[in-house]
Amino acid sequence: MKVVLDHLTKKFPNRNKKVGGFVVAVNDFTFEIPDGKLIGLLGPSGCGKSTTLNLICGLEKPTEGRILFGDDDVTGLPPEVRGVGLVFQNYALYPHLTVEENIMFPLGNLRGEEKLTKQQMKDKALEAAKLVQIDSLMERKPNELSGGQQQRVAIARALVKMPKVLLLDEPLSNLDARLRLQTREELRRIQNETGITTVFVTHDQEEAMSISDMIVVMKDGVLQQIGIPQEVYDEPVNLFVAKFLGTPAINVFEGRVKGGSLYIGEDSVLDVKGVDDRDVYVAIRPEGFIVDDSGRMKCTLLRREVMGRDSSVVAKNDAFIGETIRAIISSETKVDTSKPDIRFSLKPAKTYLFDRSTEERIRFSV
Amino acid sequence: MSNQNDYDRIERNAKRRKLIKNTVIYIFLAIWGLMVLFPFYWMILSSIKSYSAYSSEYIPKFFTLSPTLQNYSEAFTAVPLGKYFLNTLIFTLCTTVLMMVVIILAAFAFARLEFRGKNIVFALFLSLMMIPNELVIITNFVTITDLGLRNTFAGLILPSVTSVFYIYLLKENFEAIPEELYKAAKVDGTSDFKYLVRVMLPISQPTIVTIIILKVIECWNSYVWPRLITDNSNYFLVSNGIQEIRENGFGRENIPAMMAAVVVISVPLIVLFLIFRKKIMAGVSRGGTKG
Numbered sequence: 001m002k003v004v005l006d007h008l009t010k011k012f013p014n015r016n017k018k019v020g021g022f023v024v025a026v027n028d029f030t031f032e033i034p035d036g037k038l039i040g041l042l043g044p045s046g047c048g049k050s051t052t053l054n055l056i057c058g059l060e061k062p063t064e065g066r067i068l069f070g071d072d073d074v075t076g077l078p079p080e081v082r083g084v085g086l087v088f089q090n091y092a093l094y095p096h097l098t099v100e101e102n103i104m105f106p107l108g109n110l111r112g113e114e115k116l117t118k119q120q121m122k123d124k125a126l127e128a129a130k131l132v133q134i135d136s137l138m139e140r141k142p143n144e145l146s147g148g149q150q151q152r153v154a155i156a157r158a159l160v161k162m163p164k165v166l167l168l169d170e171p172l173s174n175l176d177a178r179l180r181l182q183t184r185e186e187l188r189r190i191q192n193e194t195g196i197t198t199v200f201v202t203h204d205q206e207e208a209m210s211i212s213d214m215i216v217v218m219k220d221g222v223l224q225q226i227g228i229p230q231e232v233y234d235e236p237v238n239l240f241v242a243k244f245l246g247t248p249a250i251n252v253f254e255g256r257v258k259g260g261s262l263y264i265g266e267d268s269v270l271d272v273k274g275v276d277d278r279d280v281y282v283a284i285r286p287e288g289f290i291v292d293d294s295g296r297m298k299c300t301l302l303r304r305e306v307m308g309r310d311s312s313v314v315a316k317n318d319a320f321i322g323e324t325i326r327a328i329i330s331s332e333t334k335v336d337t338s339k340p341d342i343r344f345s346l347k348p349a350k351t352y353l354f355d356r357s358t359e360e361r362i363r364f365s366v
Numbered sequence: 367m368s369n370q371n372d373y374d375r376i377e378r379n380a381k382r383r384k385l386i387k388n389t390v391i392y393i394f395l396a397i398w399g400l401m402v403l404f405p406f407y408w409m410i411l412s413s414i415k416s417y418s419a420y421s422s423e424y425i426p427k428f429f430t431l432s433p434t435l436q437n438y439s440e441a442f443t444a445v446p447l448g449k450y451f452l453n454t455l456i457f458t459l460c461t462t463v464l465m466m467v468v469i470i471l472a473a474f475a476f477a478r479l480e481f482r483g484k485n486i487v488f489a490l491f492l493s494l495m496m497i498p499n500e501l502v503i504i505t506n507f508v509t510i511t512d513l514g515l516r517n518t519f520a521g522l523i524l525p526s527v528t529s530v531f532y533i534y535l536l537k538e539n540f541e542a543i544p545e546e547l548y549k550a551a552k553v554d555g556t557s558d559f560k561y562l563v564r565v566m567l568p569i570s571q572p573t574i575v576t577i578i579i580l581k582v583i584e585c586w587n588s589y590v591w592p593r594l595i596t597d598n599s600n601y602f603l604v605s606n607g608i609q610e611i612r613e614n615g616f617g618r619e620n621i622p623a624m625m626a627a628v629v630v631i632s633v634p635l636i637v638l639f640l641i642f643r644k645k646i647m648a649g650v651s652r653g654g655t656k657g
Contacts, residue, residue, distance in 0.1 A: 054549075057553055058552075058553075059549050059552060059553070078552070079552045079553045080552060080553070080554070080555035080556065080557070081555070084553060085553070086549070086550065086553040088546045088549070088550060090544065090546055092544065092546035092547050092549070092550040094547065094550075094551075094565055094569075095569060096565075096568040096569050096571075097568075105551075105554050105564075106553075106554035106555055109554060109555035109556050109560070110555070157550075157554070158553075161555075
């Protein structure tokens, strides 16, 4: 089922009544989720991700705009008739029901010709439980399950009535690191097997990048960029997206362009063609640095941190915004730590220029 | 060797100390138990003494050598205690059921629904709790009399089908249920009412059982209001019946028959409590959400 969000806006009345007015949680949101894809909705806390999810499932009514499932306009429909499944960050299992009863709960609410017999319900619940591999725990109560198992029950409950759209609201945040990795692969597998259009909300960019077909980056209720994860990582449209994606974070410098050359501090570090003389932000991915004795960028070397497969060079530069520069280099690369300085040359494809005031990307050719 | 003896001695000492400690504790518990159970013993003892034996005892005796069940038959024959029993049962059941419906819906509205003036209305409700019952009993009496409901079950029941305190108690309980469960239930296709019945009530079961028991006891023991609003013995409750039996003696209060009636009346409450005690203790385990 294709999902279309058409100029979606959600305003909440301001909590502080003295100030009055509205808080815009989602601002003029337009995008289309292709059928059967897994979409990662990504952004910092409070950027409107969860509100967007609530709008899609119908728990909130949009102030403006429309939501379409396929060709049907569902904007005015309450959540119970939309045919969506929702998994919450804290699972929200019914504590007084067993696992089986929890999974069967949505089926018991079907009315009319969709109404199922007890046996059909049991069969469907078992099928959903098998999909998430909890079919041996059917008689337990939620408080007798581990966090990971509870999360699986929540997923089974969301899947059991074969929703048109599956919505996951930070489903992995309460799991420990190892379980999170495992569950996220599991989610990917389940989504592949069922082919249900899925929207996945997270603030963890690594999580979003690793399992999504497409990621949507949001900030303050405004959509920043949509694309396949690698594309968004490689071609951020603005400074926010560049900074939000990638660990370690991208390194941002104050710089300027003069005569087709990019300057950081006093060094001309890169030739940039087709850019007028102006002040810019220069953002360089950690893997965009090449240790090179004849490199054009000079930094103060602080230390080298070895992490096994690769290692990082920690350095300083006066034009850098923040504490320390972090460059990722392969472990074999020799770094002379006895010298106070280190020189880098930059990979043009990993170096991005952004406007000082709008923070929009400035494209250049080498 | 002496080492071995030392250990034996320490062990013996520890045993002896534990024995003394336990003995003291049990003696105290026994005294406490006697104090609690004595009124019950006295009630049963008085109910099986014959009227003449009871009346002739200048100082009441702590036992009787000639127990009799005659007081029990007298309690039922002197006044229509069976009828009063039935009245009380009807009164208690109707009041409790109606009150549960009222307070559950009210608590749900206050806990879960958004409407204009919710906080003000709730504050007004709470302020009602500060007005003592005795203060409103006259106005209630006037209202019920004006409605022509004296000597009717409706008149008996109406004033106690709501309770601000229980609404407050249940509202707090409902509010402790995470918001996500409501959202989850909505997405799972339930209406508000179904959510209340299928999720909120089972989760709040311990509180609800507690409220039911307290209300049943309150109804069963109510005296002032039934006494005030009924003067037709067709609508008397057991509490009025007890008074009637007491006044029924030959020139002196018929305490043994009254005690027999009290025994009969207390039994259902004690049984009810014993059944539901475990229910209250067990509770419903909270879990299923995290974070």
